[in-house]
Amino acid sequence: RRVFKRACLELWGIYVTINEKPSMGVIAYGMGEIATEKLREKIxxxxxxxxxxxxxxxxxxxxxxxxxxxxxxxxAAHAMTMHRRALTRLKRSKTIEAKWRTKVRYYERQAAQKAT
Incomplete structure:
Protein backbone atom coordinates (compact mmCIF):
# COMPACT_ATOMS: atom_id res chain seq x y z
CA ARG A 1 0.00 0.00 0.00
CA ARG A 2 2.83 2.39 0.80
CA VAL A 3 4.53 1.71 -2.53
CA PHE A 4 1.27 2.30 -4.41
CA LYS A 5 0.68 5.51 -2.45
CA ARG A 6 4.19 6.78 -3.24
CA ALA A 7 3.93 5.79 -6.92
CA CYS A 8 0.65 7.70 -7.31
CA LEU A 9 2.23 10.75 -5.72
CA GLU A 10 5.38 10.61 -7.88
CA LEU A 11 3.70 9.79 -11.19
CA TRP A 12 0.55 11.86 -11.16
CA GLY A 13 0.76 14.02 -8.04
CA ILE A 14 -2.23 12.23 -6.54
CA TYR A 15 -2.19 11.82 -2.77
CA VAL A 16 -4.13 8.69 -1.85
CA THR A 17 -5.17 8.33 1.78
CA ILE A 18 -5.94 4.92 3.17
CA ASN A 19 -9.17 5.72 5.02
CA GLU A 20 -10.76 8.23 2.66
CA LYS A 21 -13.71 5.93 1.97
CA PRO A 22 -13.99 3.46 4.85
CA SER A 23 -17.05 1.81 3.30
CA MET A 24 -14.92 0.40 0.46
CA GLY A 25 -14.09 -2.83 2.31
CA VAL A 26 -10.62 -4.00 1.27
CA ILE A 27 -8.20 -1.12 1.84
CA ALA A 28 -5.98 -1.77 -1.21
CA TYR A 29 -9.02 -2.00 -3.50
CA GLY A 30 -10.34 1.24 -2.05
CA MET A 31 -7.01 2.95 -2.69
CA GLY A 32 -7.12 1.82 -6.31
CA GLU A 33 -10.63 3.17 -6.72
CA ILE A 34 -9.65 6.52 -5.19
CA ALA A 35 -6.59 6.79 -7.46
CA THR A 36 -8.72 5.91 -10.51
CA GLU A 37 -11.32 8.56 -9.70
CA LYS A 38 -8.68 11.25 -9.20
CA LEU A 39 -6.95 10.23 -12.43
CA ARG A 40 -10.22 10.50 -14.36
CA GLU A 41 -10.72 13.99 -12.94
CA LYS A 42 -7.19 15.05 -13.97
CA ILE A 43 -7.65 13.59 -17.45
CA ALA A 76 26.52 -27.44 -44.62
CA ALA A 77 28.48 -26.00 -41.69
CA HIS A 78 27.63 -29.08 -39.62
CA ALA A 79 28.66 -31.38 -42.47
CA MET A 80 32.02 -29.59 -42.80
CA THR A 81 32.63 -29.93 -39.07
CA MET A 82 31.80 -33.63 -39.12
CA HIS A 83 33.99 -34.12 -42.23
CA ARG A 84 36.95 -32.49 -40.46
CA ARG A 85 36.39 -34.74 -37.44
CA ALA A 86 36.22 -37.81 -39.67
CA LEU A 87 39.45 -36.84 -41.44
CA THR A 88 41.16 -36.37 -38.08
CA ARG A 89 39.99 -39.80 -36.96
CA LEU A 90 41.10 -41.32 -40.27
CA LYS A 91 44.59 -39.80 -39.98
CA ARG A 92 44.85 -41.00 -36.39
CA SER A 93 43.77 -44.51 -37.33
CA LYS A 94 46.32 -44.58 -40.18
CA THR A 95 49.05 -43.51 -37.77
CA ILE A 96 48.05 -46.17 -35.25
CA GLU A 97 47.83 -48.82 -37.99
CA ALA A 98 51.31 -47.90 -39.25
CA LYS A 99 52.71 -48.13 -35.71
CA TRP A 100 51.28 -51.60 -35.17
CA ARG A 101 52.26 -52.74 -38.67
CA THR A 102 55.85 -51.78 -37.84
CA LYS A 103 55.72 -53.74 -34.58
CA VAL A 104 54.22 -56.81 -36.29
CA ARG A 105 56.94 -56.69 -38.97
CA TYR A 106 59.58 -56.44 -36.27
CA TYR A 107 58.22 -59.49 -34.44
CA GLU A 108 57.86 -61.42 -37.70
CA ARG A 109 61.51 -60.71 -38.52
CA GLN A 110 62.56 -61.76 -35.03
CA ALA A 111 60.60 -65.00 -35.39
CA ALA A 112 62.09 -65.63 -38.85
CA GLN A 113 65.64 -65.12 -37.55
CA LYS A 114 65.06 -67.51 -34.65
CA ALA A 115 63.59 -70.09 -37.01
CA THR A 116 66.71 -70.15 -39.18
Whole structure:
Protein backbone atom coordinates (compact mmCIF):
# COMPACT_ATOMS: atom_id res chain seq x y z
CA ARG A 1 0.00 0.00 0.00
CA ARG A 2 2.83 2.39 0.80
CA VAL A 3 4.53 1.71 -2.53
CA PHE A 4 1.27 2.30 -4.41
CA LYS A 5 0.68 5.51 -2.45
CA ARG A 6 4.19 6.78 -3.24
CA ALA A 7 3.93 5.79 -6.92
CA CYS A 8 0.65 7.70 -7.31
CA LEU A 9 2.23 10.75 -5.72
CA GLU A 10 5.38 10.61 -7.88
CA LEU A 11 3.70 9.79 -11.19
CA TRP A 12 0.55 11.86 -11.16
CA GLY A 13 0.76 14.02 -8.04
CA ILE A 14 -2.23 12.23 -6.54
CA TYR A 15 -2.19 11.82 -2.77
CA VAL A 16 -4.13 8.69 -1.85
CA THR A 17 -5.17 8.33 1.78
CA ILE A 18 -5.94 4.92 3.17
CA ASN A 19 -9.17 5.72 5.02
CA GLU A 20 -10.76 8.23 2.66
CA LYS A 21 -13.71 5.93 1.97
CA PRO A 22 -13.99 3.46 4.85
CA SER A 23 -17.05 1.81 3.30
CA MET A 24 -14.92 0.40 0.46
CA GLY A 25 -14.09 -2.83 2.31
CA VAL A 26 -10.62 -4.00 1.27
CA ILE A 27 -8.20 -1.12 1.84
CA ALA A 28 -5.98 -1.77 -1.21
CA TYR A 29 -9.02 -2.00 -3.50
CA GLY A 30 -10.34 1.24 -2.05
CA MET A 31 -7.01 2.95 -2.69
CA GLY A 32 -7.12 1.82 -6.31
CA GLU A 33 -10.63 3.17 -6.72
CA ILE A 34 -9.65 6.52 -5.19
CA ALA A 35 -6.59 6.79 -7.46
CA THR A 36 -8.72 5.91 -10.51
CA GLU A 37 -11.32 8.56 -9.70
CA LYS A 38 -8.68 11.25 -9.20
CA LEU A 39 -6.95 10.23 -12.43
CA ARG A 40 -10.22 10.50 -14.36
CA GLU A 41 -10.72 13.99 -12.94
CA LYS A 42 -7.19 15.05 -13.97
CA ILE A 43 -7.65 13.59 -17.45
CA UNK A 44 -10.99 15.35 -17.92
CA UNK A 45 -9.36 18.66 -16.91
CA UNK A 46 -6.54 18.02 -19.39
CA UNK A 47 -3.75 17.91 -16.80
CA UNK A 48 -2.57 14.50 -17.97
CA UNK A 49 -2.02 13.77 -21.67
CA UNK A 50 -3.06 10.44 -23.04
CA UNK A 51 -1.06 8.89 -25.81
CA UNK A 52 -2.50 6.37 -28.24
CA UNK A 53 -0.87 2.98 -27.95
CA UNK A 54 1.88 2.35 -30.44
CA UNK A 55 0.69 0.29 -33.37
CA UNK A 56 2.08 -3.20 -33.26
CA UNK A 57 4.72 -3.49 -35.94
CA UNK A 58 5.02 -7.02 -37.19
CA UNK A 59 8.22 -8.01 -38.86
CA UNK A 60 7.61 -9.60 -42.22
CA UNK A 61 7.76 -13.36 -42.09
CA UNK A 62 10.80 -14.64 -44.00
CA UNK A 63 10.03 -16.44 -47.21
CA UNK A 64 10.30 -20.21 -47.39
CA UNK A 65 13.30 -19.86 -49.69
CA UNK A 66 15.17 -17.78 -47.09
CA UNK A 67 14.27 -20.20 -44.32
CA UNK A 68 15.46 -23.15 -46.38
CA UNK A 69 18.64 -21.28 -47.34
CA UNK A 70 19.40 -20.76 -43.64
CA UNK A 71 18.73 -24.44 -42.93
CA UNK A 72 21.02 -25.46 -45.80
CA UNK A 73 23.78 -23.16 -44.48
CA UNK A 74 23.51 -24.66 -41.01
CA UNK A 75 23.54 -28.20 -42.37
CA ALA A 76 26.52 -27.44 -44.62
CA ALA A 77 28.48 -26.00 -41.69
CA HIS A 78 27.63 -29.08 -39.62
CA ALA A 79 28.66 -31.38 -42.47
CA MET A 80 32.02 -29.59 -42.80
CA THR A 81 32.63 -29.93 -39.07
CA MET A 82 31.80 -33.63 -39.12
CA HIS A 83 33.99 -34.12 -42.23
CA ARG A 84 36.95 -32.49 -40.46
CA ARG A 85 36.39 -34.74 -37.44
CA ALA A 86 36.22 -37.81 -39.67
CA LEU A 87 39.45 -36.84 -41.44
CA THR A 88 41.16 -36.37 -38.08
CA ARG A 89 39.99 -39.80 -36.96
CA LEU A 90 41.10 -41.32 -40.27
CA LYS A 91 44.59 -39.80 -39.98
CA ARG A 92 44.85 -41.00 -36.39
CA SER A 93 43.77 -44.51 -37.33
CA LYS A 94 46.32 -44.58 -40.18
CA THR A 95 49.05 -43.51 -37.77
CA ILE A 96 48.05 -46.17 -35.25
CA GLU A 97 47.83 -48.82 -37.99
CA ALA A 98 51.31 -47.90 -39.25
CA LYS A 99 52.71 -48.13 -35.71
CA TRP A 100 51.28 -51.60 -35.17
CA ARG A 101 52.26 -52.74 -38.67
CA THR A 102 55.85 -51.78 -37.84
CA LYS A 103 55.72 -53.74 -34.58
CA VAL A 104 54.22 -56.81 -36.29
CA ARG A 105 56.94 -56.69 -38.97
CA TYR A 106 59.58 -56.44 -36.27
CA TYR A 107 58.22 -59.49 -34.44
CA GLU A 108 57.86 -61.42 -37.70
CA ARG A 109 61.51 -60.71 -38.52
CA GLN A 110 62.56 -61.76 -35.03
CA ALA A 111 60.60 -65.00 -35.39
CA ALA A 112 62.09 -65.63 -38.85
CA GLN A 113 65.64 -65.12 -37.55
CA LYS A 114 65.06 -67.51 -34.65
CA ALA A 115 63.59 -70.09 -37.01
CA THR A 116 66.71 -70.15 -39.18
Missing amino acids: SRGEIELFPPDPKVEEPKPSRAKVMANVVEKR
